[in-house]
Amino acid sequence: MFSTAQSLDIAVALGWSDWRNPLLFVLFIPLVGLAINVLTQIVLLRLAKGRGFMKTIALGFFTGALFTFIAYFVAGVIWCSTAEDRGSLSLLLEWLFVIGPTYAGLGYGYASFANLGNTSIRIRLCEELRQYPAGRPVEDIQQQYSESGILHLRLHRLSEGGDLAKLEDRWRVNRQRFVRIGGVIFFAKQVVLGRRSEFDFH
């Protein structure tokens, strides 16, 4: 049995052109997992005619993750069971610590990218301005993007997603996921920027 370091040396020596090189699997498995994630999400969203956006994001992520870990397991078993006995359990564990965070990072990146296209005020404003080569009066834009408009679009999205509910004319939190995410984000703001909100100066 080779040590992990020796196994890594052997893998590096196989280079780019030998398809048996396990590093190529470690490199490409998360990328293929990401591709499956993206395709699944887009197909599901099209089938649902644009509804249930967050559900399609979650399903896409888990489908990609499932592929990633099955492919990792199969590649690991094949590598460790070769006649030369080139592998070791610690090498398998090392792959897991590379493939897991890499897929999670790419999947999270895609989810945020998709969500940005869906909800970002900046992105939507730029897209609209692109359709007005002669520019738009500031007042028109302010009217369209009033604080009230921002509020009602979000209330609609959040109630449709089951995060908020309106009971007896009062809005209440129905599901805690965005509250928890918000808590993490506000804590991170404090650590990185030294303030909890961009409006702290008010």
Next chain:
Amino acid sequence: MRLAFTGVGLFVVAFVIHLVWWRIKLPYRQLPTLFKWFLLFFPIGFGALKAFGFWPPTWLLSPATAVVALLYFSLTITYVITYSALEADSPTLSLMRWISQKPDGATEADLESFMASRPFFQARLKALDVDGMTVRREGRVYLNGQPSLFFRVIISWRALYGSIDKGG
């Protein structure tokens, strides 16, 4: 754990330096500066690892380096995207947190008042000006030249499953 430690270690060092830098002085254009910093740090970090003998020179162009690069950049993407939520408050998250602090819930009037105290749209419009994506002349707002590659990619992707909501 050499590959995992190298990728995560390089990211952690880049992150700590960024944290110190930001606490000393916030850059004028935070997000582009952050992204450029993490991109730039990768070759610098690898150069240092090679110079101190932690990464064999013969491995530099091997799949091992590509694996470490993929791990480092996936962590970078994660952080840079998360940072966009740190830099500017999210109306959705702000709203949810605020409502969650009201045990009896909030009326429409309460919510309108909360949103009026947080001029999200004005802040975004200013950010677009600062980032050079828009310009204002004589009371009108114009898109400043060709949109960035990132913007075009996100719009093309969005077109795959429908049009973008206007307003709000």
